[in-house]
Amino acid sequence: MTNKQFNFDFLVFIGRFQPFHLGHQRVVNQALEQTDKLILLIGSAYRPRCTRNPWSFDERERMIRSTLSEQANKRVLIIPVMDATYSDELWIATIQKSVSGMIAAHHAQPHRDPVIGLIGHSKDHTSYYLKLFPQWSSVDVASEGKICASTVRDKLFHADRGQWEDKRLSANTMIGDLVPTEVLDYLNQFVRDDVFAKLRDEFDFVRKYQSAWDIAPYPPVFVTVDAIVVQSAHILLVERGARPGKGLWALPGGFVNQNETLLEACLRELREETRLKVPAPVLKGSIQNQAVFDDPHRSERGRTITHAFLIHLLADTVLPKVKGGDDAKKAFWVPLSELNPAKLFEDHYFIIQRMLGQPN
Numbered sequence: 361m362t363n364k365q366f367n368f369d370f371l372v373f374i375g376r377f378q379p380f381h382l383g384h385q386r387v388v389n390q391a392l393e394q395t396d397k398l399i400l401l402i403g404s405a406y407r408p409r410c411t412r413n414p415w416s417f418d419e420r421e422r423m424i425r426s427t428l429s430e431q432a433n434k435r436v437l438i439i440p441v442m443d444a445t446y447s448d449e450l451w452i453a454t455i456q457k458s459v460s461g462m463i464a465a466h467h468a469q470p471h472r473d474p475v476i477g478l479i480g481h482s483k484d485h486t487s488y489y490l491k492l493f494p495q496w497s498s499v500d501v502a503s504e505g506k507i508c509a510s511t512v513r514d515k516l517f518h519a520d521r522g523q524w525e526d527k528r529l530s531a532n533t534m535i536g537d538l539v540p541t542e543v544l545d546y547l548n549q550f551v552r553d554d555v556f557a558k559l560r561d562e563f564d565f566v567r568k569y570q571s572a573w574d575i576a577p578y579p580p581v582f583v584t585v586d587a588i589v590v591q592s593a594h595i596l597l598v599e600r601g602a603r604p605g606k607g608l609w610a611l612p613g614g615f616v617n618q619n620e621t622l623l624e625a626c627l628r629e630l631r632e633e634t635r636l637k638v639p640a641p642v643l644k645g646s647i648q649n650q651a652v653f654d655d656p657h658r659s660e661r662g663r664t665i666t667h668a669f670l671i672h673l674l675a676d677t678v679l680p681k682v683k684g685g686d687d688a689k690k691a692f693w694v695p696l697s698e699l700n701p702a703k704l705f706e707d708h709y710f711i712i713q714r715m716l717g718q719p720n
């Protein structure tokens with residue numbers, strides 16, 4: 361039998377919470393009425409900041425906990441979840457392992473199996489994950505109005521310059537009816553921080569970039585190429601010297617010119633950005649794989665589909681010399697064991713893992 365007070369021992373709530381809004385709070389409150397423990401899994405953890413993911417895992421956890429009472433906080437278990445952009449199976453396995461670990465640590469009655477449920481709101485196609493865990497009961501929470509985190513972010517970044525920075529203007533006019541009071545207080549401070557200023561600059565760059573296509577009859581789809589060059593368990597990366605993603609690590613690559621093939625574009629971008637001194641015939645002969653990466657949200661600039669080439673050079677005691685060029689501030693080799701998803705641009709970390717056949 362379950363706890364007499366609750367229908368469930370554990371309810372699982374999965375989300376990115378960018379940021380935590382009133383819709384999320386409604387789900388949390390209803391969950392706490394039905395379960396002894398609520399396991400809150402925060403997705404898109406360990407990702408670099410961008411306008412779609414402005415807040416770190418720690419910041420999102422603080423937002424959520426600030427809305428809970430002391431007693432409720434004791435019943436809410438919050439853990440980060442790594443994305444697996446190109447593998448639903450890997451992402452599902454990550455969720456299952458995370459939940460199993462929390463249950464093993466917090467199930468107070470080991471003599472019986474815990475009763476577990478998955479709680480959420482089926483708002484649109486992005487909620488498909490609610491059907492991926494048939495081993496758990498499903499609890500759907502009805503929505504009161506259409507509140508989504510993207511709306512909050514849009515209002516935050518579309519505000520005129522100075523509107524957020526001017527302390528005489530209240531955030532209530534823009535998002536006061538979308539987020540809990542405690543989150544609103546946090547955001548009032550966040551938008552006056554240098555971190556927000558940099559994100560706002562990035563947003564303005566992307567908005568200006570996209571405005572060039574306003575007269576197009578339909579949204580454009582861009583084609584790019586990326587090179588995954590590996591030698592002796594090291595990978596060749598560049599540091600981006602311009603927006604978007606200025607300062608982040610990235611795969612050498614770029615847009616395809618109208619007069620070149622995908623492979624020609626890949627080799628051209630590789631040379632322009634890294635000055636890699638390996639003959640073209642050797643590079644072509646070292647190609648081991650080619651794949652397409654097309655996650656709709658992979659680039660903030662717009663719908664961008666990239667063709668990646670895996671170039672595996674023969675092992676050597678000396679790595680080829682490289683030097684940053686074109687829009688790359690610098691080029692460098694990184695041991696594969698030292699790759700950090702929080703430093704890598706867009707979905708490049710997941711491209712690398714997928715191409716090398718490694719788990720995220």
